[in-house]
Amino acid sequence: MSKFFTDRLSSLVPYVPGEQPQDKKYIKLNTNESPFPPSEGVRKAVAEEASKLQLYSDPECTELRREMAKVYGLPEDWFVMNNGSDETLNFAFMAFADEKHPLVFPDITYGFYPVFAEINHIPYEEIPLKEDFSIDVNDYIGLGKTVVIANPNAPTGKYIPLSDIEKIVKSNPQNVVIIDEAYIDFGGESAVALVPKYDNLFVTGTFSKSRSMAGVRLGFGIANPALIADINTVRFSTNPYNINRLTSKAGAAALREQKYYNDNCKTIMKNREWTEKALLELGFEVIPSKSNFLFAENPDIDGETLYLALKEKGVLVRHFTKERIKQYNRITIGTMEQMQILVDKIKEIKGELGV
Amino acid sequence: MSKFFTDRLSSLVPYVPGEQPQDKKYIKLNTNESPFPPSEGVRKAVAEEASKLQLYSDPECTELRREMAKVYGLPEDWFVMNNGSDETLNFAFMAFADEKHPLVFPDITYGFYPVFAEINHIPYEEIPLKEDFSIDVNDYIGLGKTVVIANPNAPTGKYIPLSDIEKIVKSNPQNVVIIDEAYIDFGGESAVALVPKYDNLFVTGTFSKSRSMAGVRLGFGIANPALIADINTVRFSTNPYNINRLTSKAGAAALREQKYYNDNCKTIMKNREWTEKALLELGFEVIPSKSNFLFAENPDIDGETLYLALKEKGVLVRHFTKERIKQYNRITIGTMEQMQILVDKIKEIKGELGV
Numbered sequence: 001m002s003k004f005f006t007d008r009l010s011s012l013v014p015y016v017p018g019e020q021p022q023d024k025k026y027i028k029l030n031t032n033e034s035p036f037p038p039s040e041g042v043r044k045a046v047a048e049e050a051s052k053l054q055l056y057s058d059p060e061c062t063e064l065r066r067e068m069a070k071v072y073g074l075p076e077d078w079f080v081m082n083n084g085s086d087e088t089l090n091f092a093f094m095a096f097a098d099e100k101h102p103l104v105f106p107d108i109t110y111g112f113y114p115v116f117a118e119i120n121h122i123p124y125e126e127i128p129l130k131e132d133f134s135i136d137v138n139d140y141i142g143l144g145k146t147v148v149i150a151n152p153n154a155p156t157g158k159y160i161p162l163s164d165i166e167k168i169v170k171s172n173p174q175n176v177v178i179i180d181e182a183y184i185d186f187g188g189e190s191a192v193a194l195v196p197k198y199d200n201l202f203v204t205g206t207f208s209k210s211r212s213m214a215g216v217r218l219g220f221g222i223a224n225p226a227l228i229a230d231i232n233t234v235r236f237s238t239n240p241y242n243i244n245r246l247t248s249k250a251g252a253a254a255l256r257e258q259k260y261y262n263d264n265c266k267t268i269m270k271n272r273e274w275t276e277k278a279l280l281e282l283g284f285e286v287i288p289s290k291s292n293f294l295f296a297e298n299p300d301i302d303g304e305t306l307y308l309a310l311k312e313k314g315v316l317v318r319h320f321t322k323e324r325i326k327q328y329n330r331i332t333i334g335t336m337e338q339m340q341i342l343v344d345k346i347k348e349i350k351g352e353l354g355v
Numbered sequence: 356m357s358k359f360f361t362d363r364l365s366s367l368v369p370y371v372p373g374e375q376p377q378d379k380k381y382i383k384l385n386t387n388e389s390p391f392p393p394s395e396g397v398r399k400a401v402a403e404e405a406s407k408l409q410l411y412s413d414p415e416c417t418e419l420r421r422e423m424a425k426v427y428g429l430p431e432d433w434f435v436m437n438n439g440s441d442e443t444l445n446f447a448f449m450a451f452a453d454e455k456h457p458l459v460f461p462d463i464t465y466g467f468y469p470v471f472a473e474i475n476h477i478p479y480e481e482i483p484l485k486e487d488f489s490i491d492v493n494d495y496i497g498l499g500k501t502v503v504i505a506n507p508n509a510p511t512g513k514y515i516p517l518s519d520i521e522k523i524v525k526s527n528p529q530n531v532v533i534i535d536e537a538y539i540d541f542g543g544e545s546a547v548a549l550v551p552k553y554d555n556l557f558v559t560g561t562f563s564k565s566r567s568m569a570g571v572r573l574g575f576g577i578a579n580p581a582l583i584a585d586i587n588t589v590r591f592s593t594n595p596y597n598i599n600r601l602t603s604k605a606g607a608a609a610l611r612e613q614k615y616y617n618d619n620c621k622t623i624m625k626n627r628e629w630t631e632k633a634l635l636e637l638g639f640e641v642i643p644s645k646s647n648f649l650f651a652e653n654p655d656i657d658g659e660t661l662y663l664a665l666k667e668k669g670v671l672v673r674h675f676t677k678e679r680i681k682q683y684n685r686i687t688i689g690t691m692e693q694m695q696i697l698v699d700k701i702k703e704i705k706g707e708l709g710v
Contacts, residue, residue: 001585017595020413215411237369
């Protein structure tokens with residue numbers, strides 16, 4: 001920290017993204033990327049747009065929102081597009097939470113929520129998940145606070161049904177309820193269906209997972225036009241051109257090729273089932289997942305030991321040091337070939353450890 | 356504004372970007388874009404990267420900073436890359452200004468500065484430019500506040516020499532001095548040369564203007580590693596993956612093709628001289644410019660009238676409604692063909708108005 005850094009942020013602890021080691025080629029199962037490349041139309045659209053980069057992008061994201069409207073079945077002014085769903089979440093925290101509307105989220109969830117709260121000086125409360133890592137819906141009923149729930153949750157993969165989401169939204173009519181659906185396309189039912197019914201529901205999503213575009217940085221918010229306008233007030237006060245021309249074209253093209261991505265999601269769900277079964281057979285406890293990852297622990301192998309041993313063998317998974325989950329690892333679901341290697345390497349490690 | 360919008364930001368007036376009308380094809384001289392497309396290597400790099408978009412970008416921007424280091428002649432850890440220089444500026448305001456270190460900038464300058472100050476609740480003071488729109492360096496000596504100066508300034512195009520910048524930096528050792536060099540490549544001398552000498556100097560730049568990449572959204576900050584680390588604390592607390600893979604590759608490729616962009620800058624400077632002379636002959640007062648635009652007024656034609664008449668004739672320039680500059684228009688320098696059309700249309704308008 002330089003001597004010039006503001007006191008306001010001096011206690012800030014930044015988010016730590018999943019490691020991207022450059023020392024050798026890994027099977028990367030640590031950041032929930034898709035194992036599939038973007039669709040043909042995306043690649044074509046990006047290449048075509050490359051000759052027009054001297055011109056600013058459209059700050060209204062007109063084409064992108066038009067395609068969103070077609071896929072999600074709501075009018076264009078119910079969408080806001082951002083530079084990754086991290087930006088959408090940060091803007092939503094800025095717009096809808098403050099001293100009078102503190103934030104509430106589970107103790108085990110996406111690690112960026114407390115960071116966004118800290119940098120924006122928003123008071124927040126973490127509600128412990130139940131013993132089995134599920135959310136107790138009753139904890140969130142009539143709270144009178146700004147609620148943020150990732151559904152499915154990260155890093156557990158646990159999903160709560162839409163009826164529970166609706167109870168939470170309905171019982172907090174004076175506060176915005178933010179549902180972070182980064183992983184909704186792998187078997188969950190989206191809360192977007194409830195958006196027309198509740199003026200306090202704000203749903204966020206991303207192109208990073210189900211649409212194979214982690215490297216494009218495209219996220220979005222879906223809500224009634226009044227909430228969307230609030231996010232745009234923040235957006236036009238920080239970075240109106242946050243979506244560049246290439247991202248915009250890539251996103252629009254992907255939305256026109258939903259079948260490809262839907263098929264990929266089905267494949268990942270199938271591979272997830274296979275991997276879950278294989279891990280159970282190897283003595284793991286596996287949290288039932290509706291996401292593109294599994295959260296698992298083995299009572300005979302320390303979580304960090306397994307993470308390091310897998311890394312040594314060229315397979316990267318994500319390990320968290322937080323006390324409550326440090327015996328677990330989060331494993332991204334990749335291709336069947338990748339999953340087979342993962343399972344083989346775990347078998348090797350078990351043999352080496354004699355467990 | 357929805358009833359959920361935080362009181363904290365309720366008085367926020369967002370920045371208004373230059374208009375991007377879709378009704379017909381304009382000669383766009385209103386947002387200081389380059390008239391030249393990106394270089395061949397940029398287009399190739401983007402097309403190649405399009406098949407790897409399922410993977411996250413490198414949050415360290417390793418390749419990009421390596422190329423920056425080669426072009427700017429400083430080590431890699433003296434650079435931070437952001438999603439447009441707007442983001443760099445916003446992060447720098449967040450990091451280096453607060454109640455104890457209020458912001459100071461000219462009354463006529465980039466319109467986003469007061470917006471960034473407002474959204475971050477940073478007190479700020481605007482110091483009037485002199486009658487001829489030049490900065491009085493004495494106003495900024497020993498201020499004990501966080502200074503922001505665009506050099507060349509926008510929308511005037513006025514440039515202050517490096518010796519004056521150095522006086523300001525030297526006389527405010529307890530505060531960061533931010534020099535916004537969005538337009539430095541059109542004839543000015545960069546303050547990057549002073550960065551190794553002053554621990555309180557933070558220089559920002561962009562690929563939007565001289566490098567033909569407004570649509571890519573790539574900006575940067577150059578300073579000693581301690582200040583860069585502070586910006587990274589903010590960046591990793593809001594959006595660690597703010598630079599996507601395509602932007603990263605486009606930027607790195609552009610830095611390897613500096614000759615193309617340097618030649619374009621020379622062409623624009625030549626076209627600027629031609630246009631300035633033509634406007635002077637048409638009775639305009641033109642502020643001497645070291646940027647890729649001219650700021651000009653005609654005593655016989657109201658500023659808004661000229662803007663509207665040019666728009667009617669298919670030429671977009673930028674008009675600001677602020678009292679002190681409302682008789683002026685900011686005209687981006689394009690190709691000679693575009694400049695010829697601009698001059699012809701102004702002649703037509705003069706004829707129609709009988710002035």
